[in-house]
Every structure is written in C-alpha cells, then in structure tokens.
Amino acid sequence: FCLFAFSRGSNRSCSRWSTPQPQQLGILCLFYFKKNLLVLLGIRATCSEIILKQEVLKDGFHRDLLIRVKFGEGIEDLQTCRVLIRQYIPTGLFVDPYELASLREKNITEAVMVSENFNIEAPDYLSKESEVLIYARQDPQCTDCFQAFLPVHYRYHRPHCNDEETFIVVNNPDLLMYCDQEFPVLKCWTQSEMTAPCALNSQDICQWNNMKYKSVYKNVTLLVPVGLTIHTSLVCSVTLLVTVLCSALILVAVFTYGHFSL
Numbered sequence: 001f002c003l004f005a006f007s008r009g010s011n012r013s014c015s016r017w018s019t020p021q022p023q024q025l026g027i028l029c030l031f032y033f034k035k036n037l038l039v040l041l042g043i044r045a046t047c048s049e050i051i052l053k054q055e056v057l058k059d060g061f062h063r064d065l066l067i068r069v070k071f072g073e074g075i076e077d078l079q080t081c082r083v084l085i086r087q088y089i090p091t092g093l094f095v096d097p098y099e100l101a102s103l104r105e106k107n108i109t110e111a112v113m114v115s116e117n118f119n120i121e122a123p124d125y126l127s128k129e130s131e132v133l134i135y136a137r138q139d140p141q142c143t144d145c146f147q148a149f150l151p152v153h154y155r156y157h158r159p160h161c162n163d164e165e166t167f168i169v170v171n172n173p174d175l176l177m178y179c180d181q182e183f184p185v186l187k188c189w190t191q192s193e194m195t196a197p198c199a200l201n202s203q204d205i206c207q208w209n210n211m212k213y214k215s216v217y218k219n220v221t222l223l224v225p226v227g228l229t230i231h232t233s234l235v236c237s238v239t240l241l242v243t244v245l246c247s248a249l250i251l252v253a254v255f256t257y258g259h260f261s262l
Contacts, residue, residue, distance in 0.1 A: 047188035048072020050213040054172060054220050061154040063222070069136065069146045069175060069213070071185065081183075083136040083146040084176040084196060084208055091127045092168035092224060093152045094120050100151075109149045110135035110200045123156040135200050159227035170220040176208040189213070 050071055057064040067085055071078065089095055097113045097120075104110065115130035132150060139145035157166055176194065179186060190209040198206040227235070 047184065050175070050185070050189060050211060051216065052172065052175060052213045053216040054170070055217075056152075056170070056220055056222060063152050063154075065150040065152050065170070065220075067134070067136070067148040067150075067173065068139070069148075070142065071144045071146075078138065078144055078146075080181055081177060081179040082198070082206075083148075084178070085134040085136055085148045086174035086176060087132045087134060087150060088171060088173065089130040089132060089152065090168055090170060091129055092124045092155055092157065092166075092222075093170070094118075094127065094155055095130065095132055095150065095152055096120055103151070104200070110137070111148070111150050112200065120153075123158070125158055127155060133196065154222075154224050157224055157226045159229045159232065161229050164225060164228060165223045166226050168222040168224055170222065172215050172217075172219065175211045175213050177211050178206045178208045186211075 048071070050069065053068045053070075055066050055068075057066055065087070067087070069083060069085075095111075095113065097118065100109070100111050100113065104112075111132055111134040113130065114133055115128075118130055119127065134148040134150055136146040136148040139147045154168075160166065176196065177186065178198070186209055189212040191212050192210045194208050194210060195205050196208050198204040
C-alpha cells in the first residue's frame with residue numbers, strides 16, 4: 001500500500017506501509033463485505049416489488065376484467081398517491097363507451113375510452129386495438145393495494161375450418177402512478193413519464209410515472225367459440241327459411257286483423 005500525504009506546500013511524499021498480515025486482510029475484507037451487504041439489503045428493502053395481478057371474471061361473451069396492484073412496504077402512506085391503469089384492448093374484444101358512462105354515473109368504475117372512431121359493431125377482422133384509462137381505487141381489504149374494474153365483450157370472429165375455438169390474448173397493462181410527495185419506490189421502478197388528467201373529471205394535467213412491476217400472470221388468454229366453415233350453407237339456409245316464415249306470419253296477421261281505409 002502506498003499512502004500519499006500532501007503538505008501545505010507543493011511537496012508530496014510517499015511512505016510505504018508494512019505488508020499487512022493475513023489476519024488483518026481478513027478483517028478488512030470482512031468489514032468491506034458486511035458494509036456493502038447492508039447497503040444492498042437497504043436498497044432491496046426500500047425498493048420492494050410492485051405486484052400486478054390481472055384476471056377475468058364471469059363466463060360467456062360478457063366478461064369483467066379485474067386488475068389488482070399491490071405495493072410493498074416501501075410506501076408508508078398511499079393516501080397521497082393515485083394509480084392509473086392504461087389498458088390496451090385487443091381486436092377480439094371491445095369496451096362499450098355507453099356502458100362505461102352508465103357505470104361512472106353509478107360510481108362503479110372510473111374508466112374512460114381514449115380511442116376515437118370506435119365501432120362496437122365491427123367484427124374482429126375489421127376492428128382495431130383500442131385504449132382505455134382506468135383510475136384505480138384503493139382496496140378496502142388491503143391497505144397497500146389498488147384495484148380497477150373494466151367490463152369487456154367478445155367480438156364476432158370468422159368461422160374456422162377445423163377449430164371450434166380461437167384465442168384472445170389480453171396483454172398486461174401499463175401501470176402509472178402519481179404521488180404528491182416523493183417515495184423511494186418512484187425512483188426505483190419509474191421507467192418513463194407521461195401526461196394524463198389528474199383525475200377522471202379533472203381538467204388538470206399531471207405528470208404520471210410509468211412503473212415497472214412484477215406480473216403474477218404473463219398474459220390473460222381467453223377462449224372464444226367460433227363457427228365452422230362447413231356449416232355455412234346450413235346456417236344460411238336456416239336463417240333464410242326463418243326470415244321468410246316470420247315475414248309471412250307478420251303479413252298474415254296484418255291482413256287478418258288490420259283495418260285499411262282509403
């Protein structure tokens with residue numbers, strides 16, 4: 001080891017220590033290891049993981065998408081924080097904006113459509129991916145948890161040659177967070193920033209942090225029943241027959257019970 005001592009003037013001197021003994025080196029290495037281990041453990045405790053779980057409730061063509069977010073012990077007071085979910089809806093699903101408006105009036109969810117020129121009647125192969133913003137609410141059963149709710153519906157899919165089912169993959173959403181004060185978790189897991197309204201009915205714009213998180217499931221996969229192409233002729237024939245029969249019955253009822261005057 002070489003120790004450089006700087007005097008008040010410009011002279012420098014170098015004096016050599018005696019060669020350290022193995023016991024001294026062991027003590028120094030142990031001290032250095034323990035010090036860095038404590039630092040690493042402190043960082044790990046401060047930067048506790050954010051866990052996101054996305055699941056689909058109900059059966060049939062009308063489902064509910066439920067998103068739960070759990071923060072670790074790094075945030076002492078979540079009352080000053082807001083959580084925003086940016087969910088991308090694949091082409092095989094759609095969200096009804098009129099239904100969302102009704103649910104907002106009933107205070108069931110705080111979700112709003114971002115995509116414009118959205119057609120809920122379009123089939124899967126003619127639709128585009130859409131985007132929804134959901135302002136999550138704190139879970140009353142969990143002090144450090146948030147949850148968001150979104151109703152989704154299946155679109156019509158093309159008939160297949162062999163398979164009677166097709167898959168819809170719902171990717172994990174973007175997790176956005178805004179706090180009135182700084183928390184270590186914001187510095188640990190912030191990936192980027194974006195602007196969005198501070199609240200559902202607010203005109204104020206906030207700078208949200210796009211957070212990195214650990215997902216319980218990689219993606220959510222839904223099975224959708226579809227028709228078979230070999231049944232096309234049968235379905236068309238039965239549909240035409242039922243249409244003609246119903247039209248004939250309506251005409252008979254009109255001429256039988258209707259009153260006509262010139």
